[in-house]
Amino acid sequence: MVQSQQKLDRVLVxxxxxxxDKADQLIWLRAxxxxxxxxxxxxxxxxxxxxxxxxxxVAVGDxxxxxxxxxAANINxxxxxDVEAVVRKVEQKIESCSQQDVELHMERIFVISQAEPRLPxxxxxxxxxxxxxxxxxxxTVNQDTKLDNRVIDLRTTTSQAVFRLQSGVCQLxxxxxxxxxxxxxxxxxxxxxASEGGANVFTVSYFKTSAYLAQSPQLYKQMCICADFDKVFxxxxxxxxxxxxxxxxxxxxxxxxxxxxxxxxxxEVIDSITDTMVQIFKGxxxxxxxEIQTVNKQYPSEPFKFLExxxxxxxxxxxAMLREAGVExxxxxxxxxxxxxxxxxxxxxxxxxxxxxxxxxxxPNNPKYSNSYDxxxxxxxxxSGAQRIHDAQLLTERAQHHQIDLEKIKAYIDSFxxxxxxxxxxxxxxxxxxxxxxxxxxxxxxxxxxRDPKRLTP
Amino acid sequence: MVQSQQKLDRVLVxxxxxxxDKADQLIWLRAxxxxxxxxxxxxxxxxxxxxxxxxxxVAVGDxxxxxxxxxAANINxxxxxDVEAVVRKVEQKIESCSQQDVELHMERIFVISQAEPRLPxxxxxxxxxxxxxxxxxxxTVNQDTKLDNRVIDLRTTTSQAVFRLQSGVCQLxxxxxxxxxxxxxxxxxxxxxASEGGANVFTVSYFKTSAYLAQSPQLYKQMCICADFDKVFxxxxxxxxxxxxxxxxxxxxxxxxxxxxxxxxxxEVIDSITDTMVQIFKGxxxxxxxEIQTVNKQYPSEPFKFLExxxxxxxxxxxAMLREAGVExxxxxxxxxxxxxxxxxxxxxxxxxxxxxxxxxxxPNNPKYSNSYDxxxxxxxxxSGAQRIHDAQLLTERAQHHQIDLEKIKAYIDSFxxxxxxxxxxxxxxxxxxxxxxxxxxxxxxxxxxRDPKRLTP
Numbered sequence: 001m002v003q004s005q006q007k008l009d010r011v012l013v014x015x016x017x018x019x020x021d022k023a024d025q026l027i028w029l030r031a032x033x034x035x036x037x038x039x040x041x042x043x044x045x046x047x048x049x050x051x052x053x054x055x056x057x058v059a060v061g062d063x064x065x066x067x068x069x070x071x072a073a074n075i076n077x078x079x080x081x082d083v084e085a086v087v088r089k090v091e092q093k094i095e096s097c098s099q100q101d102v103e104l105h106m107e108r109i110f111v112i113s114q115a116e117p118r119l120p121x122x123x124x125x126x127x128x129x130x131x132x133x134x135x136x137x138x139x140t141v142n143q144d145t146k147l148d149n150r151v152i153d154l155r156t157t158t159s160q161a162v163f164r165l166q167s168g169v170c171q172l173x174x175x176x177x178x179x180x181x182x183x184x185x186x187x188x189x190x191x192x193x194a195s196e197g198g199a200n201v202f203t204v205s206y207f208k209t210s211a212y213l214a215q216s217p218q219l220y221k222q223m224c225i226c227a228d229f230d231k232v233f234x235x236x237x238x239x240x241x242x243x244x245x246x247x248x249x250x251x252x253x254x255x256x257x258x259x260x261x262x263x264x265x266x267x268e269v270i271d272s273i274t275d276t277m278v279q280i281f282k283g284x285x286x287x288x289x290x291e292i293q294t295v296n297k298q299y300p301s302e303p304f305k306f307l308e309x310x311x312x313x314x315x316x317x318x319x320a321m322l323r324e325a326g327v328e329x330x331x332x333x334x335x336x337x338x339x340x341x342x343x344x345x346x347x348x349x350x351x352x353x354x355x356x357x358x359x360x361x362x363x364p365n366n367p368k369y370s371n372s373y374d375x376x377x378x379x380x381x382x383x384s385g386a387q388r389i390h391d392a393q394l395l396t397e398r399a400q401h402h403q404i405d406l407e408k409i410k411a412y413i414d415s416f417x418x419x420x421x422x423x424x425x426x427x428x429x430x431x432x433x434x435x436x437x438x439x440x441x442x443x444x445x446x447x448x449x450x451r452d453p454k455r456l457t458p
Numbered sequence: 459m460v461q462s463q464q465k466l467d468r469v470l471v472x473x474x475x476x477x478x479d480k481a482d483q484l485i486w487l488r489a490x491x492x493x494x495x496x497x498x499x500x501x502x503x504x505x506x507x508x509x510x511x512x513x514x515x516v517a518v519g520d521x522x523x524x525x526x527x528x529x530a531a532n533i534n535x536x537x538x539x540d541v542e543a544v545v546r547k548v549e550q551k552i553e554s555c556s557q558q559d560v561e562l563h564m565e566r567i568f569v570i571s572q573a574e575p576r577l578p579x580x581x582x583x584x585x586x587x588x589x590x591x592x593x594x595x596x597x598t599v600n601q602d603t604k605l606d607n608r609v610i611d612l613r614t615t616t617s618q619a620v621f622r623l624q625s626g627v628c629q630l631x632x633x634x635x636x637x638x639x640x641x642x643x644x645x646x647x648x649x650x651x652a653s654e655g656g657a658n659v660f661t662v663s664y665f666k667t668s669a670y671l672a673q674s675p676q677l678y679k680q681m682c683i684c685a686d687f688d689k690v691f692x693x694x695x696x697x698x699x700x701x702x703x704x705x706x707x708x709x710x711x712x713x714x715x716x717x718x719x720x721x722x723x724x725x726e727v728i729d730s731i732t733d734t735m736v737q738i739f740k741g742x743x744x745x746x747x748x749e750i751q752t753v754n755k756q757y758p759s760e761p762f763k764f765l766e767x768x769x770x771x772x773x774x775x776x777x778a779m780l781r782e783a784g785v786e787x788x789x790x791x792x793x794x795x796x797x798x799x800x801x802x803x804x805x806x807x808x809x810x811x812x813x814x815x816x817x818x819x820x821x822p823n824n825p826k827y828s829n830s831y832d833x834x835x836x837x838x839x840x841x842s843g844a845q846r847i848h849d850a851q852l853l854t855e856r857a858q859h860h861q862i863d864l865e866k867i868k869a870y871i872d873s874f875x876x877x878x879x880x881x882x883x884x885x886x887x888x889x890x891x892x893x894x895x896x897x898x899x900x901x902x903x904x905x906x907x908x909r910d911p912k913r914l915t916p
Contacts, residue, residue: 001849002880003822004723004829012721030721032686032877050686078877113848115877151873154685163687167642174629184625186712186888188907189647189695190660190671192914202648203663204671206709207701207911213648213662220907223916227612228490228508229621236694237647243665251664254644263470263488265462364461371462390571391459411916415609419490419536419573422460430644449646449678453665456650458681458869 002112012082015052018099022087029104030082030112032155034123038073045072046097047083047104051157051294053097056085056104063107071109078115078152084108120149127156129298143444150449150458158298161291162446165284166434168291170235172283173256173428176276182231182260187220189213189237193408202241202251213239216427218359219412221259222388225423226415231260231272238427243453247442248380248432252451256433258385259425266361266371266387269424270347273385274310277345277375277428281306284437292438301439304344304378311346315369318348349373358402359395361387361424371424377436385426392416460570470540473510476557480545487562488540488570490613492581496531503530504555505541505562509615509752511555514543514562521565529567536573536610542566578607585614587756601902608907608916616756619749620904623742624892626749628693630741631714631886634734640689640718645678647671647695651866660699660709671697674885676817677870679717680846683881684873689718689730696885701911705900706838706890710909714891716843717883724819724829724845727882728805731843732768735803735833735886739764742895750896759897762802762836769804773827776806807831816860817853819845819882829882835894843884850874 013027034048041060046053058064058072075081085104093100125139126146132138146153153159174184194201194212202213214220216238224232238255258276262268281304284292292303313321319329353362353370363369372386389395392413399406399413406413434446444450449458471485492506499518504511516522516530533539543562551558584599604611611617632642652659652670660671672678674696682690696713716734720726739762742750750761771779777787811820811828821827830844847853850871857864857871864871892904902908907916 001852002722003819004725004845004880005822006722007725008722010722030879050688080877080879113874113877113879116875119876151681151684152876154682154687160686163643164641166644170642171632171636174632178629183622184628185621186624186695186906188710188909190697190710190909190914205661206914207699209914211914223609224612224906226609228618229612230508237644239648241665252646252648264460264464264466264468267462267465361461364463387462394459415916416571417574418577418610419538419571421488421538421571422462448644448682451646451648456648456664456667456669458873 015047015049015054015099018054018087018102018104020089020101023089023102025087026084026107027087027104028082028084030080033075033077033079033081033115036073036075036077038069041066041069043069043072045075045106047081050160051098051290054099054102054104055094055097056083056106058106058109063105068109072106075109075111076115076117078119078155079111080113082110082112119152121145121152123152123156126153127158127298129300143442147444147450147455148458154448157294161294162434162438162440163448165288165291165295165438166430166446168284168288169280169430169433169437170256172280173276174233174235176279177231177233177258180231180272180276182233182258183224183229185217185221185224185229185232185234187214187217187234187236189239200240200242202239213241215240216255217257218427219415221257221425222412222423223415225259225261226390226418226420233258235430245453248435250431250443250447250450250452253432253443253447254430256428256430257425258427259423261421261423262387263422266422266424269385269387269426270312270349270373271309273375273383273426274312274345274347278306278308278310280433281345281437295438295440299438299440304437304439306345307343311343312349312373313346314350315348315352316350344378345376347373347375356386358398358404359386359388360398361389362398373426375426375428377433378439380432380436382432382436383426383428385424387422387424390416390420390422473505473507473512473557476512476545476560476562478547478559481547481560483545484542484565485545485562486540486542488538491533491535491537491539491573494531494533494535496527499524499527501527501530503533503564505539508618509556509748512557512560512562513552513555514541514564516564516567521563526567530564533567533569534573534575536577536613537569538571540568540570577610579603579610581610581614584611585616585756587758601900605902605908605913606916612906615752619752620892620896620898621906623746623749623753623896624888624904626742626746627738627888627891627895628714630738631734632691632693634737635689635691635716638689638730638734640691640716641682641687643675643679643682643687643690643692645672645675645692645694647697658698658700660697671699673698674713675715676885677873679715679883680870680881681873683717683719684848684876684878691716693888703911706893708889708901708905708908708910711890711901711905712888714886714888715883716885717881719879719881720845721880724880724882727843727845727884728770728807728831729767731833731841731884732770732803732805736764736766736768738891739803739895753896753898757896757898762895762897764803765801769801770807770831771804772808773806773810774808802836803834805831805833814844816856816862817844817846818856819847820856831884833884833886835891836897838890838894840890840894841884841886843882845880845882848874848878848880 031047034046037044045056083106085106126141204211351372356372361371375383431443431446489505492504495502503514543564583597662669809830814830819829833841889901889904
């Protein structure tokens with residue numbers, strides 16, 4: 001066990017750097033034993049680091065004893081080993097490994113961390129595309145088994161790619177906004193009142209009283225706008241106590257939230273958000289192609305398409321187009337998660353006022369509609385947003401219309417009494433963006449440790 | 459009220475761009491009325507955008523009527539206005555404004571959002587340094603009043619600077635780590651078991667059962683290391699149900715968390731973390747000098763000093779030095795928040811095993827000590843970290859020694875059964891880093907909407 005007994009000068013080479021230019025060098029390497037196969041006086045290991053792997057062998061002879069070969073053959077899969085080995089060019093490409101032009105001839109092997117002999121799931125089963133290998137009777141791993149054993153499931157090439165891409169989405173989101181002059185804010189998750197209506201909210205015991213988990217940073221982002229931060233964003237958990245067991249609902253997910261003051265028209269906000277999304281899509285396309293291809297091997301999907309500028313339709317146009325396509329719906333029904341009639345990314349603008357929260361600014365030209373919008377990826381909603389009411393008087397009237405207890409939202413309404421600029425924004429679900437960008441079909445695939453009404457572990 | 463009635467082509471100039479090169483131009487501007495002073499047939503306003511402000515006047519004459527001057531004089535402070543004005547160079551610098559070389563001669567004024575006439579606090583009172591203006595009987599604003607009216611308090615130059623700098627700390631933290639090959643992860647805040655002992659944890663009602671709020675992402679970061687992510691970080695809320703009413707405790711704060719596999723010695727981890735902190739300090743020093751100076755005007759402090767490489771002392775050396783300075787303490791007492799005997803940033807290494815969590819790796823050479831460390835800024839602890847035990851057997855023994863219910867931490871211990879690399883990390887409190895970097899004295903000053911046992915609002 002490495003207990004920090006000593007500081008070694010030894011350089012550990014990375015698997016992905018094992019190329020023919022290192023031929024005949026003696027190197028040290030730390031990696032997992034991906035597979036192990038003994039064959040007479042030889043033992044073949046495949047050594048893995050994340051998505052990279054290399055063949056390594058030990059053979060009875062000058063440099064290795066019979067005992068060493070036996071020792072190698074007995075190392076459990078997924079154990080972590082340090083090996084000293086000579087890099088050798090191979091005649092024939094090793095198709096099964098990422099490093100196809102070399103193999104390692106091991107001279108010393110140390111087990112750094114031994115894995116237990118029986119794994120709860122096999123990595124090769126967990127990355128098998130649906131249906132493949134069925135005739136050979138190969139096992140597949142169902143989603144709950146994967147999630148129950150997430151530490152092992154996350155080691156697969158698919159999971160590694162998904163979550164490295166997710167890290168990229170967050171970074172692209174923030175970098176784009178910081179370039180646009182936004183300020184990052186941190187908003188509280190424990191709140192005193194369930195200000196957005198009170199439904200679907202988790203209760204927390206807070207010393208001698210009760211509190212709630214924030215369903216969104218909405219009110220706090222708006223307070224920052226009233227406090228002159230002009231353009232703000234935040235990335236953090238949001239909580240929904242909704243008993244929804246669907247492919248796209250979680251009880252806890254990561255919100256990418258934006259709020260900004262605008263000058264004359266809330267379309268300035270839509271333009272900022274759609275441009276941010278387009279920058280994310282471009283960044284993923286240009287910098288995460290390996291990850292996208294890796295996920296596609298297991299879950300094939302059409303590459304994500306987007307236009308510049310982003311397509312923006314009015315709600316009524318959307319309804320008309322859906323009706324033309326045979327979908328029955330009323331003029332003021334909410335329109336979400338419809339099949340994909342348009343592009344992989346588009347905006348639906350001007351929702352009926354009745355289906356939006358009380359703080360949504362009514363349309364100045366038609367009181368049945370509102371200055372609100374949703375954004376869609378592959379036909380599923382990923383963002384909901386609007387111009388917010390920045391006038392305390394109108395906000396009070398709209399809250400009363402929605403029969404909201406004014407006492408409970410007093411601090412919120414008071415925020416607008418001392419001068420508030422016109423503003424708007426929206427909240428994006430990180431897991432949904434990753435799922436839909438990659439063409440996956442369950443949001444649990446893009447949440448490392450998903451939470452839903454039936455899952456609280458690991 | 460701007461309800462997005464129309465899209466105007468009008469360009470709004472920023473206050474900070476009002477310089478003599480714009481002299482004699484007719485411009486539009488949106489800003490807050492910072493102060494207002496009528497004087498005969500003239501009215502002087504100071505117009506403000508964040509930390510920038512400019513003098514604007516309207517005088518009865520060709521371009522303005524008596525009514526207009528009266529109208530301007532009656533606009534409440536903190537209202538937001540659109541003005542059309544000619545930029546004029548001034549003979550004598552206007553010392554009270556950030557834009558000292560020009561003033562605005564207003565021709566049209568529109569009130570975009572009217573503030574109520576009585577403000578709960580005056581901005582100039584909220585930024586007054588302690589003690590200043592006492593003889594003139596000027597008001598100061600106490601901290602609770604500021605926090606109760608945070609939307610207004612956040613408009614002060616000091617608050618704007620503090621939270622812009624905080625946004626910078628987050629970005630510097632992430633950029634540095636991404637450059638070092640770290641991956642950002644998102645960890646759940648609702649957890650099924652209070653795995654770190656069970657004390658000081660908030661309980662959440664979770665459908666028909668109970669859950670807890672995570673006290674740190676500790677276990678999840680470690681699971682990611684076991685899942686081959688190699689180096690990970692996360693930024694997110696952490697929750698502590700501690701009834702501590704001190705200048706440095708919050709019940710919810712933002713954790714900047716790091717975890718990484720290392721090769722031979724946990725000092726590799728210390729070096730990564732201290733270098734990250736040094737990059738943050740350098741970035742703040744080089745890019746946030748305006749903000750630092752602004753905060754210093756209200757809260758004077760010595761500029762933050764740091765060495766490269768960072769000073770690392772062993773715990774026993776620290777104790778010896780403190781004893782020499784006259785502080786009485788036992789060999790195994792916890793050592794935190796001591797007065798500043800050394801540098802503005804240093805590491806104390808090798809804490810007694812007894813004062814650290816069960817998952818801390820014991821020192822291989824002396825079982826009374828451990829491979830753990832704290833980091834300090836201006837003498838106060840900002841990070842606690844350690845090499846973690848990566849061996850399921852030893853972890854089980856240590857948990858038993860701490861009388862922890864093994865059943866409750868089964869999933870955690872099981873994470874180490876399938877091969878785990880040696881690893882370590884630490885968690886940093888964002889608010890403390892900002893407070894101590896700026897030489898402030900209360901963590902509520904660096905939390906936008908602080909939560910403590912007595913405060914849940916706004």
